[in-house]
Amino acid sequence: MSRAQYFLGALLLGSASALSWAQAPPPPAPPAPPVAAGAGMHAVPPSAADSAQLAAFRRAIRAKYDLKERAFAAHDAETIVTRFYSPDVVSVGEGEGIFVGREQIRPLYADVVRHNKVKIESVYTYVNGNAGWDWADFHVLPDDPKSPPFTFAILFLWSRIGGEWWCKGDYFSYGSFRSGKLSAPPAAPR
Numbered sequence: 001m002s003r004a005q006y007f008l009g010a011l012l013l014g015s016a017s018a019l020s021w022a023q024a025p026p027p028p029a030p031p032a033p034p035v036a037a038g039a040g041m042h043a044v045p046p047s048a049a050d051s052a053q054l055a056a057f058r059r060a061i062r063a064k065y066d067l068k069e070r071a072f073a074a075h076d077a078e079t080i081v082t083r084f085y086s087p088d089v090v091s092v093g094e095g096e097g098i099f100v101g102r103e104q105i106r107p108l109y110a111d112v113v114r115h116n117k118v119k120i121e122s123v124y125t126y127v128n129g130n131a132g133w134d135w136a137d138f139h140v141l142p143d144d145p146k147s148p149p150f151t152f153a154i155l156f157l158w159s160r161i162g163g164e165w166w167c168k169g170d171y172f173s174y175g176s177f178r179s180g181k182l183s184a185p186p187a188a189p190r
Contacts, residue, residue, distance in 0.1 A: 012047050013037075019041050024161050029176050036039065050127075053127055054125065054126075054127055057125065057127035057158075057165070058122065058125055060164075060165045061078045061122070061125070061132075061134055061156070061158060061165055062083055062122070064097075064165060064167065065120040065122075065136075066128055067080075067083060067084060067087055067117060068080055068084050068118070068120065069117075069118055069120060071083075071084075071113065072116060072117050072118045073117050075113050075114055076113065077106065077109035077110045077112075077113045078106075080109050081102050081105060081109055082102065084166075084167055085102060085105060085118050085166065085168075086159065086161065086166040086167065086168050087101065087102055088100075088101060088168065089101060089102060089105060089167060089168060089169055089170075090168070090169040090172075091105055091108075091169060091170050092150070092169075092170070092171045092172075093152070093170075093171070093172045093173075094172065094173040094174055094185075095174075095185055096108065096172075115142055115143050115144065115147075116140050116141060116142050116143065117140075117141055117143070118138060118139060118141065119138075119139040119141070120136050120137075120138055120139070121136055121137045121139065122134050122135075123135045123136055123137060123177040123178055123180065124177065127158075129160075130159060130160040130161075131158065131160075132157060132158045132160075132165075133155060133156060133157050134155070134156045134158065135153070135154075136154050136155075136156060136176045136177070136179050137151050137152070137153060137154075137176045137177055138151065138152040138153075138154045138172060139151050140152065147186065148186050148187070149184040150174065150183070150185070151174070151175065151176045151183070152172040152173065152174060152175070153172065153173050153174075153175040153176055153177045153182070154170055154171070154172035155170060155171045155172070156169075156170050157169040157170065174186075
């Protein structure tokens with residue numbers, strides 16, 4: 001298991017003790033990875049035992065995505081910061097930077113919600129107990145008709161805390177998991 005895989009597992013679990021390389025046991029082996037091909041990502045079907053847990057997780061994060069979409073439409077950054085993301089969120093984005101904690105993502109969202117609407121489309125979802133992740137296409141629709149819409153390929157990292165799913169982190173790049181292609185950032189409007 002690589003250090004990157006181990007770190008991802010530790011981040012998903014939200015446990016500071018899991019970051020100790022020498023003392024913590026390795027996390028469970030991940031499922032077979034999705035394959036990015038010309039037609040996008042293809043998931044390995046869940047077993048019957050996993051289906052109920054996966055369906056419940058998908059419903060819960062879809063409700064969070066709906067909340068985030070409504071908050072963008074209402075230009076409401078605070079709802080996204082406090083009701084979607086956990087206090088210790090880590091967000092990394094191509095061309096945006098690295099943001100740790102709600103205080104660091106608040107100015108980012110205060111800016112982007114003013115001029116955009118979004119639509120979040122899950123492509124591949126995985127859950128195991130209180131941790132899960134979701135590869136998604138994050139479609140951005142600028143309010144300015146001169147600005148073209150664009151899509152981020154985004155990985156959302158989730159943790160169930162006190163019975164509620166919270167986004168503990170995300171990593172995004174220009175492109176689409178559905179199409180299986182990365183893209184250049186959109187050109188500035190003229």
